[in-house]
Amino acid sequence: MNIPIIPETASSVRTTCPYCGVGCGVRATVHADGTTEISGDTQHPANAGRLCVKGSALDETIGLDGRLLYPHMRDSSTSNLQRTSWNQALDTVAQGFSDIIKRHGPDAVAFYVSGQLLTEDYYIANKLMKGYIGSANIDTNSRLCMSSAVAGHKRAFGADLMPVCYEDLELADLVVLIGSNTAWCHPVLFQRIAKIRETRPAMKLVVIDPRRTATCELADLHLPVKAGTDVWLFNGLLHYLSQHGKTDAAFVAAHTNGLDEALAAAAASSADPLTVAKICKVNVRDLLAFYDLFASTEKVVSAFSQGVNQSSAGTDKVNSIINCHLLSGRIGRPGMGPFSITGQPNAMGGREVGGLANMLAAHMDLDNPAHRQTVQTFWNAPRIADKPGLKAVDLFQAIEQGKVKAVWIMATNPVVSLPDADQVQRALARCELVVVSDITEKTDTNDYAHVLLPALGWGEKDGTVTNSERRISRQRPFLSPPGEARADWQILCSVAQRMGFDGFRYQSVHEIFDEHARLTAHDNAAENTGRQPRLLNLSGLCGMSKTQFNAMQPVQWPVMPAAHDEPQGTQRLFTDHHFVHPDGKARFIPTAPRTPKNMPDQDYPLSLNTGRVRDQWHTMTRSGKSPKLNNHITESFIDMHPQDALLCGVREGSLARVSSPWGAMVARVQHGGGIPRGSIFVPIHWNNQSASDARIGAVVNPVVDPISGEPEFKHTPVRVEEFPVSWHGFILSRHDLALGEIAHWGRIQGRALTHYEVAGRNQISHHGQWARQLFGIHDPDADWLEYEDKTAAIYRAVHIRDDRIESCLFLSPRPDLPSRTWLASLFAKDMLEEADRVGLLIGQPIEKGIDTGSTICSCFGVGRNTICDTIRQQNITSVAQVTSCLKAGGNCGSCVPEIKKLLELTMAATEEN
Incomplete structure (x- = not known):
């Protein structure tokens, strides 16, 4: 992995995991050869050294393949993104926003940011939009989860x-x-x-x-x-x-x-x-x-x-x-x-600095004139937003309506993640100016950018995040900035200065954190204000030197000054039963139940539920780079009850289309055993970079909570119907392929190979010719294994180079194709054996036990077949015994429930026999 490194010898940096809101501490050790080793930080209170499989695989996600390394602007004559200079890109953004504000007012521009930003990035974005531009049109993808x-x-x-x-x-x-x-x-x-x-x-x-x-x-x-x-x-x-x-x-x-x-x-x-x-x-x-x-x-x-x-x-x-x-x-x-339990690594940190459209920084209220005055005075800002801005769903509807004419999207992928995602596409397609800051060059959202700005990624960024228990942790860099990438706060400050705004001349992230901490303490005492003090108070962290900031240990707010050097954090709130309402009392809230606005009916009889899978994250721009994580679930799916599948005319393993009044997607049907009748479940991660038509956000209805503005991702009326194809297949290749016109495809990165699942409606008349063209093989003497059963319409082809498998293709009219796990293992061999060649032709391994099955334990790469065989052979009766024999479940433990289920199923099958 070609990674630029700061030190010439191995060094260990304590930082924080960039995935969920648990906020685990991570140790990243960079070796002299450029490799990076990831382990849990035993000193971090959130995880005490534990890491889940996603955290453990972070080293597989930091390579520069697919990285956005230079600023780009869209060429008006060709509509293509072309590399440009930072000065040109920043001038274009600043001038574009300024011109639109001058013509249409501050509410004609907006920021859409992310819980992937660090608190300091969030702080600058909020200060620029609410205090200097003068609009509250800054919202975050945390709107979608918290x-x-x-x-x-x-x-x-x-x-x-x-x-x-x-x-x-x-x-x-x-x-x-x-x-x-x-x-x-x-x-x-x-x-x-x-x-x-x-x-x-x-x-x-x-x-x-x-x-x-x-x-x-x-x-x-x-x-x-x-x-x-x-x-x-x-x-x-x-x-x-x-x-x-x-x-x-x-x-x-x-x-x-x-x-x-x-x-x-x-x-x-x-x-x-x-x-x-x-x-x-x-x-x-x-x-x-x-x-x-x-x-x-x-x-x-x-x-x-x-x-x-x-x-x-x-x-x-x-x-x-x-x-x-x-x-x-x-x-x-x-x-x-x-x-x-917070969903993103810094959803709480973003809220601390006012990242939502209806909030001010430091937990002050946008609708409170005294709070607005406090923030404006502290910032020495020329103006302050005086009304809530547009929440996420409303924001993109306003863009499509032409009310918002410029949007700056940072560290998020709304064309995939927002509900009614096709509407987001329409909105961005007609927006006058779309600016995107990202670390990935190709995303569904970047396709609509007029200006594309390369940001720093995890491992390169410097600042703080706050986890679900209010614990502030340092995220420290251990990699050099690649290409011309810059920190988000630096990009924002450069644009702010070009727009003529003072107050953005920071030299380091330490200065921004100190300003944020001072704002939380500013005008925040009951005896001075006559109001309840705000519990978000970082006065104990004010005035730190840069050295102290760099060495800052994880601490829970409120953080008050202490007599000793270490600031005093707070483990729990409300221990004195004193709350933040003016009278110091908590409020019971009457909650009258109501049914969702859109209920299943004759046309859309099922209810769609969406969510995550174990080893992927958001829209897969990070986790999708890891072969270890991709081994668990290799393609999107529709989990539904067998009786519902029967009524819909679809079968397990077949492709089906899920549609709603807002959009549609295609995935494979499965019966996971955990879904009730009347409902289906589809994961949120797949996008147009990883599949032909698997964006579930396009299907989700845009109805939101009237108070919070959070969308209804757990309940959309849908129908499921067959997606008819003539053939199914898969391809494993050491090189990316141009698939051409195929009715359905999915792509995922494996170790030393790319894995495609494919299906088509066209009849392939000459399989061999088609396969050679697909693989780019023009040499008639190439080492080529081929099997075709024209009666059964089964076809297999393997390209071998220097006794190593280069690529393979398996096609069948049925979806029950040979094991991908076994075939992927052949790519790791330096030389194929004769038994391997025979197995490739007949479509299954010659030796028993070679096919380990789908991955259950990603940490140790242990497959389903291996676990089940070991349970039977060793008469295993507990998960602990499985771990003792195979290590499976012995690291992060996230596979333990699946092992437990396999244990019960295998033991039950053994008793029946």
Whole structure:
């Protein structure tokens, strides 16, 4: 891997993982030969050395293949992006924004940013847009995952505050995971829960999720609620707690308001458990078991994620959960509280500096004149935004309508990730000026850029991030900036200066962090303001030298000055039961349940749920570069119940089209066993770079929560129908191929090869000629293995060069083709054996045990067949025994639920035989 390095000898740098909101510490060791070794940071409190498989594979994602290294501008005559100078690109951006503001006003421009930015980048973007341009049209892709939690926290507590810490998950006697496949999406947190349960078997785990996910494999109780019914469920719990006297009357009386209204709303919708069970489509005995468990257990943590937030009723769902903790007084003490598990590495840091369109920096409110004055004065800004800007979905609708004429997109890929993604394409296609800052040259969004700016990536960036437990960590560089790439804050400052704005002459990221810290402390004391002090207070981090900033240890805010050198962080909030509303009390919020606006009907009878898979991240621009991560799930899929598949006329393994009133996509049908009837699940990651037609965002409806603006990713009415093809196939090749006109294709990077899944509607009359042309083989004497059964329409071809497999092609009218895992293993051989050649011709390995099967444990590359064979041969009865024999499950542990499931299936099959 050709990577520029800073040191000439091996050195270890402590930094932070760029994936989920757990915020794990990472040690990156760069060796003299340019290779990088990644390990968990044993000193970081979030993970104590643990890393999930995505974090462990970070070294495979930092190569320069596919990197955007130089500024580009679109040539008006050819419509192609052409390399240009930084001066030309920055002048174009600054002049373009200035001209549009002069002609149409500040609300005609916008920024769309990302939880992938560091806090300092976010701070500069927010300062430029809200304080100098004078518009609040800056929103973030965190709108898509965390804004309902933000809105719920503000309603209940008075500010966007996370009361608990990770340790509470280990101290709790009951952990309730709601709408969170924690085992796959936040594996290190899940392993902390799993580990503590080994020493405390009495600790209970309840999972509330419409799907039976990997997380459910370790649960004591799974409530498979119908999607969208969470408010009914938790209103029922609130009513149950009230009726059974499981309340903290003293806490409620002294520290809350609004209980009567909240109880009335709960009684009106969810007083009868039988009714709740019917609406939620769960067994009433299981429902009452959950209610009783919550009521009888003092130390309860209710952790929720996208299944709660990504809803047109997401804010009410959040508050219905918080209501139950307020009624029982389970907040502000160890081992208890509501816990929003953040999706992105710096979603919280972005919110701290006002990255959302309805917020100001330092947790100040845009609709509060005193707060606006505080921020404007501190920034010495010529103006300040005085009304909320456009939230993400509204923003791109305004672009299509011509109301917003320039947009700057940073570190995100909205053409894939936003709902109604085809509308985003239309919007960008007609936008007067589209600027994109990215590290990847080719993305779906970059296709619409007029100016493309190369940013620094993970390993090169310097600054801070804040994780789900309010812990600020340093992200430190260990690689040199490649090409002409620059930090996002530097790019923003250069544009701001060209627009004639003072206040952006920073020399280092340390200066920006210090300004951010000082703003959190500015005008932030009750005795000085007559208001409740803001809990986001970094006064203990103000005035650090650059050396102190570089050495800063992970710390949870608020951070207050201490007598000793180390600033004093805060593990939990509300320990004094004092909240941030003007009267110091928390608010119960009445939550009246409502059904989603768009319900399944005759034309669209199924409900679409979207989400992540274990080893991929967002739109795969980072994780898709890792062969280790790509081995787990190699193509997009449609998970659906077998009876629904039968009614739709599709079969497992076949291709199908999912369509809604907003768009369509194509993927392969599977029966994962965890999806209820009436629903389907499709992952969010695949895009136009990795598949011909797999952007699920195009299908998702653009309905949003009226309070938070967060889209309804978990409930879109769809139909599923056959995508007819004449043949199926796959290609493995050491080189990228031009596939030409093929009805369906998917592409993923393997180790030393590229893997294509293909399907076509055309009849191939001369397979050999077509295959040679596809592989670019013109030598009639090339080492070429070929098999064709014209009756069965099966064709196999292999190109061998210097006794090494160069590429292979397998075609069949049926989708059940030979094992890709076995064939991929042949690419690692320096010389093919005769048995390999025979196996290639007959389409299966000659020797038993060669085909390891699809990857289950990505950390150690252990396949399904290997695990199942070992279980049978060794009479294994526990996951620990599997780990002892094969190492599988012994590193990050995210595959443990899958191993457990395989163990149960294999043991059951053995008993039957």
